[in-house]
Amino acid sequence: MLLLHKKKMRGDHRFSMAGVWDTIMKQLVKRYAQHYVSWLAPDADFIQALDGELQHQTLIADALMEVKSRGRRGLIHIEFQSYEDMDMATRLLYYNVLAERQYGLPVYSYVIYLRRKGKVAQPPLERRFIDEQIVHHFYFRTIKLWEVPAELLLQMGWLGLLPLVVLARGGKRLDLIQQAIDQLAAEQEYDLLAMMETLRAMVFKGSPDYEVFIRRFKVFQDLLSESPIYQEMVEVGRQEGLQEGALKAQAEMLLNIVKLRFPELQALAKQQADTIKDVSVLSAINLNLVMAQTTEEARQALLSAGRNGTSH
Numbered sequence: 001m002l003l004l005h006k007k008k009m010r011g012d013h014r015f016s017m018a019g020v021w022d023t024i025m026k027q028l029v030k031r032y033a034q035h036y037v038s039w040l041a042p043d044a045d046f047i048q049a050l051d052g053e054l055q056h057q058t059l060i061a062d063a064l065m066e067v068k069s070r071g072r073r074g075l076i077h078i079e080f081q082s083y084e085d086m087d088m089a090t091r092l093l094y095y096n097v098l099a100e101r102q103y104g105l106p107v108y109s110y111v112i113y114l115r116r117k118g119k120v121a122q123p124p125l126e127r128r129f130i131d132e133q134i135v136h137h138f139y140f141r142t143i144k145l146w147e148v149p150a151e152l153l154l155q156m157g158w159l160g161l162l163p164l165v166v167l168a169r170g171g172k173r174l175d176l177i178q179q180a181i182d183q184l185a186a187e188q189e190y191d192l193l194a195m196m197e198t199l200r201a202m203v204f205k206g207s208p209d210y211e212v213f214i215r216r217f218k219v220f221q222d223l224l225s226e227s228p229i230y231q232e233m234v235e236v237g238r239q240e241g242l243q244e245g246a247l248k249a250q251a252e253m254l255l256n257i258v259k260l261r262f263p264e265l266q267a268l269a270k271q272q273a274d275t276i277k278d279v280s281v282l283s284a285i286n287l288n289l290v291m292a293q294t295t296e297e298a299r300q301a302l303l304s305a306g307r308n309g310t311s312h
Contacts, residue, residue: 020202021082021114022062024163024195029063029078031191032160037067037076039161040110040141044069044076054098061095066105075099075107084118089125093138109140114167115203116146150176159189163196166203250282257289262298272302 029036034046044067052061063078077099079092092109099107113120120142127136150168153161154176165171165180177200184193251273258269276282288301 020198021080024198025080025112025114026062027191028160028163028195029065032158033063033065035158035160036063036078037065038158039156040078040143041067041069041076041108044074047073050075050103054095054102059095059098061099064099066103073105075103075105077107077109079109079111080114081111082114082117085121086119088121089123089138089140092121092140093125093136096138096140110143111140112143112145114145116144120144154179154183159184159187159192163192163199166196166200172204246279247277247282250279250286251276253286254282254289257286258298258302261289262292262295264295265298265302268299268302 030049033049037044037046047066047068050064050066052064053059054061061077062080063076065076065078067074067076077092077095079088079095081088085091088111092111096107096109111121121140122142123138123140125136125138125140126134129135145164145167146169148164148168150165150170150173153165153168162180162184165176170176180196181193184190184196254273255266255269258265262269272285273282276285285301285304288304289298292298292301
């Protein structure tokens with residue numbers, strides 16, 4: 001099976017981004033695996049989805065699919081990115097090697113960038129020894145959705161790709177959006193409509209056409225609200241909203257404690273408050289700050305997260 005992370009979405013459509021991106025993309029590949037295989041490897045046939053949890057590692061691939069082409073079997077590995085990751089190419093290499101060792105099949109890795117956010121990983125990844133000899137020469141494929149024509153996704157005829165129209169080049173055109181809506185509605189693919197509506201809400205917020213999109217989806221609102229995937233995303237947003245609120249509260253508490261007791265450490269405190277994204281880590285630091293008797297003890301409390309590898 002494909003392993004899905006449980007992520008969430010706020011009910012008022014101001015979504016917590018990362019979790020909803022993950023949920024939508026993994027559901028799309030899970031339900032329409034052959035559509036994605038046909039897109040990425042036109043000569044290959046989908047056989048089965050494999051467990052993305054790699055043995056002996058705390059790593060979970062976004063999608064790992066067994067395919068067959070010209071009588072030979074292999075694996076397609078996909079990572080979806082909605083934010084900048086400076087180590088993306090290295091991470092792909094790591095997943096690729098572990099997946100091949102686990103399943104004993106050759107692996108080709110893809111990274112599909114959903115939004116234009118910072119630097120994009122470009123193949124190949126080269127690593128050299130100190131004498132400049134090449135140690136690793138790793139090929140992968142990068143797909144930037146904002147460069148894929150929305151018309152192409154519509155013409156392919158693969159329903160599982162239609163929610164991505166709003167992320168593609170020209171995807172803000174009302175006529176193309178309406179074509180995708182009409183195709184999904186004709187097939188009564190209300191889960192896919194729910195995913196497309198969610199992506200639309202995230203990428204078009206603040207756009208002059210935002211209200212137009214709302215009206216076009218409103219006719220399906222009752223059907224969408226009954227969709228299991230829509231309900232999952234609502235829960236995703238609710239839980240992530242709670243997490244974000246707790247994180248913000250702990251970060252503010254950290255800054256206030258330092259301002260009152262150790263004002264000379266405010267720059268370091270601000271750096272840590274902005275960097276650490278784990279509520280439990282911030283909570284532990286705050287407890288140590290309250291107990292600190294000297295500036296040096298407070299400094300060590302602030303730096304402890306980095307030493308323990310718990311900051312992000």
